[in-house]
Amino acid sequence: xxxxxxxxxxxxxxxxxxxxxxxxxxxxxxxxxxxxxxxxxxxxxxxxxxxxxxxxxxxxxxxxxxxxxxxxxxxxxxxxxxxxxxxxxxxxxxxxxxxxxxxxxxxxxxxxxxxxxxxxxxxxxxxxxxxxxxxxxxxxxxxxxxxxxxxxxxxxxxxxxxxxxxxxxxxxxxxxxxxxxxxxxxxxxxxxxxxxxxxxxxxxxxxxxxxxxxxxxxxxxxxxxxxxxxxxxxxxxxxxxxxxxxxxxxxxxxxxxxxxxxxxxxxxxxxxxxxxxxxxxxxxxxxxxxxxxxxxxxxxxxxxxxxxxxxxxxxxxxxxxxxxxxxxxxxxxxxxxxxxxxxxxxxxxxxxxxxxxxxxxxxxxxxxxxxxxxxxxxxxxxxxxxxxxxxxxxxxxxxxxxxxxxxxxxxxxxxxxxxxxxxxxxxxxxxxxxxxxxxxxxxxxxxxxxxxxxxxxxx
Numbered sequence: 001x002x003x004x005x006x007x008x009x010x011x012x013x014x015x016x017x018x019x020x021x022x023x024x025x026x027x028x029x030x031x032x033x034x035x036x037x038x039x040x041x042x043x044x045x046x047x048x049x050x051x052x053x054x055x056x057x058x059x060x061x062x063x064x065x066x067x068x069x070x071x072x073x074x075x076x077x078x079x080x081x082x083x084x085x086x087x088x089x090x091x092x093x094x095x096x097x098x099x100x101x102x103x104x105x106x107x108x109x110x111x112x113x114x115x116x117x118x119x120x121x122x123x124x125x126x127x128x129x130x131x132x133x134x135x136x137x138x139x140x141x142x143x144x145x146x147x148x149x150x151x152x153x154x155x156x157x158x159x160x161x162x163x164x165x166x167x168x169x170x171x172x173x174x175x176x177x178x179x180x181x182x183x184x185x186x187x188x189x190x191x192x193x194x195x196x197x198x199x200x201x202x203x204x205x206x207x208x209x210x211x212x213x214x215x216x217x218x219x220x221x222x223x224x225x226x227x228x229x230x231x232x233x234x235x236x237x238x239x240x241x242x243x244x245x246x247x248x249x250x251x252x253x254x255x256x257x258x259x260x261x262x263x264x265x266x267x268x269x270x271x272x273x274x275x276x277x278x279x280x281x282x283x284x285x286x287x288x289x290x291x292x293x294x295x296x297x298x299x300x301x302x303x304x305x306x307x308x309x310x311x312x313x314x315x316x317x318x319x320x321x322x323x324x325x326x327x328x329x330x331x332x333x334x335x336x337x338x339x340x341x342x343x344x345x346x347x348x349x350x351x352x353x354x355x356x357x358x359x360x361x362x363x364x365x366x367x368x369x370x371x372x373x374x375x376x377x378x379x380x381x382x383x384x385x386x387x388x389x390x391x392x393x394x395x396x397x398x399x400x401x402x403x404x405x406x407x408x409x410x411x412x413x414x415x416x417x418x419x420x421x422x423x424x425x426x427x428x429x430x431x432x433x434x435x436x437x438x439x440x441x442x443x444x445x446x447x448x449x450x451x452x453x454x455x456x457x458x459x
Contacts, residue, residue, distance in 0.1 A: 007329040008280035009079060021327055022335030026343075028321045029083050031197035033060055034353055035368060036084040038361050039159055040309050043096035044113075045106035050229035050354035052106065058350030059239040060084055060308050065340030067299035067312045072334050075295030076288045078275045079322065079333040082299050085313040086372055087263040087432070090155050091116070092309055094405075094429040095253045098422075110244045110309055116253035117311050118304035120261045121297045128294025133265065134286055140266055142379040142454040143390055143443040147397040148263045148436040149376030153369040154402065155431040160369060163362025166222040174204040174363025182367075197364060204360045223357040233351030239344065244307045252422030259433035261300075264313040265293055271314040278319060279328025382454035390452065393442045401435025404428055 007013050013021065037056045041047040046056065060083075067082040095101075095116055096109045127133045164171030182196035191199065209225040211217045217224045272284045272292055284292070292314075300311035322328050343349050383390050408428035415421050427433045443453060450456045 076292030124297030
């Protein structure tokens with residue numbers, strides 16, 4: 001065991017410690033996991049259906065538990081929590097906004113997203129287990145990945161201030177609390193460093209509940225907290241495969257989703273090395289990386305079969321928790337996975353989180369999605385930013401990633417064959433796909449040295 005670790009990767013802490021440490025991993029991934037269904041509720045059409053939203057939240061946690069067990073047992077066997085990814089949000093929103101689904105019910109939209117996730121998972125499984133991932137990643141450098149990840153956060157700006165602004169008192173309080181805990185107070189107590197988002201949500205949510213009970217926030221108030229959804233939810237509900245119906249497979253939706261897979265794969269490879277270093281494991285070799293990506297593909301297949309409207313990836317938040325707690329035990333993460341599965345089957349668990357008022361949700365987005373954009377930009381530390389070549393590629397990719405979707409939002413391209421037109425329209429509405437494609441092509445065709453492109457330092 002490494003002297004800087006309390007428990008290394010193969011250590012098994014006492015049962016009570018294992019349980020509490022596993023629950024801590026559950027809490028660490030909690031904020032990001034809940035955020036994804038809340039973002040998708042409007043595009044899917046379940047924002048006004050708290051029961052369906054509760055089922056979706058429960059399914060997200062259930063699938064996270066299953067895929068975490070798969071990865072830690074048969075995948076790369078690192079103590080990595082698997083959960084939903086923001087990389088899939090933009091493609092999923094674009095799919096839900098397809099003209100053919102304008103008047104469709106939420107189950108129909110869900111089935112189209114499921115089909116795209118399932119087809120994309122086949123791509124990830126193949127490039128993982130065949131070893132192609134290493135060969136493909138040599139074409140993807142920081143100049144490509146920076147705008148790809150940054151556009152995930154930037155393209156979601158419509159879900160931030162417009163939602164928080166439905167009541168700036170509560171929405172602004174949420175933003176302020178998250179900033180206070182995560183930035184100003186993070187060194188004063190471990191709880192502020194580990195759970196700033198959760199604490200901010202709970203305090204703003206609790207205040208809204210108190211004001212609702214006091215009669216200040218009436219039923220029509222944006223920050224009203226209603227308990228009716230919890231009462232109507234079943235005590236137990238086990239998510240089932242194809243619970244929303246048979247997935248619909250479309251070429252346009254699947255191709256649009258591949259941009260999300262690309263960003264997820266690159267991020268996960270980096271997570272493997274960071275997790276191994278912090279958990280006291282050996283440096284991941286090519287076989288370990290290939291197994292991990294292949295298993296993440298299987299995880300996305302599971303997510304598509306159960307219908308989360310998302311995929312799964314490795315959670316960086318939980319890697320940070322390993323570094324803070326100095327506990328890298330695989331058994332601890334597996335215990336957290338069993339807790340995810342058990343609590344997800346508790347029907348009222350998912351319903352509870354549908355009572356979070358929309359201004360709080362919008363405030364959380366304001367604090368979180370900017371961070372996603374900055375994580376993407378952090379990849380530029382390896383790049384020569386004095387290079388006119390790099391500045392052109394980055395600027396063009398960012399601008400087109402924001403501008404092209406605005407064009408496709410009002411203009412539908414129509415030509416034969418129709419399935420090709422559908423692909424163009426879906427890709428055009430997906431900002432991260434536009435930015436990734438522009439950066440990928442230009443970075444690999446415009447002459448530049450490996451050092452200039454940041455490849456030497458990045459690798």
